[in-house]
Amino acid sequence: MSAPTTAPPVDAERTGRRIEEVLDRLATSGDPAVAAAAEELVRSLMDFYGAGLARALHLLSAAKGDPVAGLLGDELVASLLVLHDLHPEDRDTRVARAVDRVREPALDIVDFDEESGTLTLRARESAGCGSADSAKAAARAALACFAPEVRNVEVETAPAGPTLLQIGTAPTGPR
Structure with a gap:
């Protein structure tokens, strides 16, 4: 710190x-x-x-x-501290604090590109259609206060689980 x-x-x-x-x-x-x-x-x-x-x-x-x-x-207070370069936490700590505030879906930090200001996140589990967009919006809102250095957010969705195969019962009767 x-x-x-x-x-x-x-x-x-x-x-x-x-x-x-x-x-x-x-x-x-x-x-x-x-x-x-x-x-x-x-x-x-x-x-x-x-x-x-x-x-x-x-x-x-x-x-x-x-x-x-x-x-x-x-x-509000954190944004004022960041605005005046008075926040005692480094960028990575502030980014982690902001990402932790996003509850649905839970997010993990993958990478931060300093040159472009792009933060890449990964959703721990897929929450259905539009979850990446809602996660991105929630992350952006939290990051605006805690880490304005982040100018863009990308959210990778968790890979889908294995395909469920339906196995029926064996046919009855003579073979």
Whole structure:
């Protein structure tokens, strides 16, 4: 596991002033749609970070034992940590954590291609038609929070079991 990274110190007051200055410049640029979009972006980011901080506080206050484990297992908090390169777990550990969250069908990690960002998984058992697609969607959703380095997911289905042969009873009567 890699050592946790610490964020550089930030002057909150200076950062707040900078955000206001940028929004003011956009408002005076003459394009109201651009100014409105920028304000919406700031509101969305504030909602995202506010929800993450609230969740972190809740998880810490409810933690029994290791409070960090609860934070690392939470999708929202983990995504914020990954976004800022503060997540203490390496990529392989985060990928394994995400894949473990997919319950149906159970998946095994086969390979990760760093160049393409493709993670290959194998379903432990075939769950019928469309199971590879649903497994892929579930894996992508979990990986988006825990391991955004994974840009593509491929799911190999388990080979089908042996063909069942029906054996009838022996014919009755004379031979």
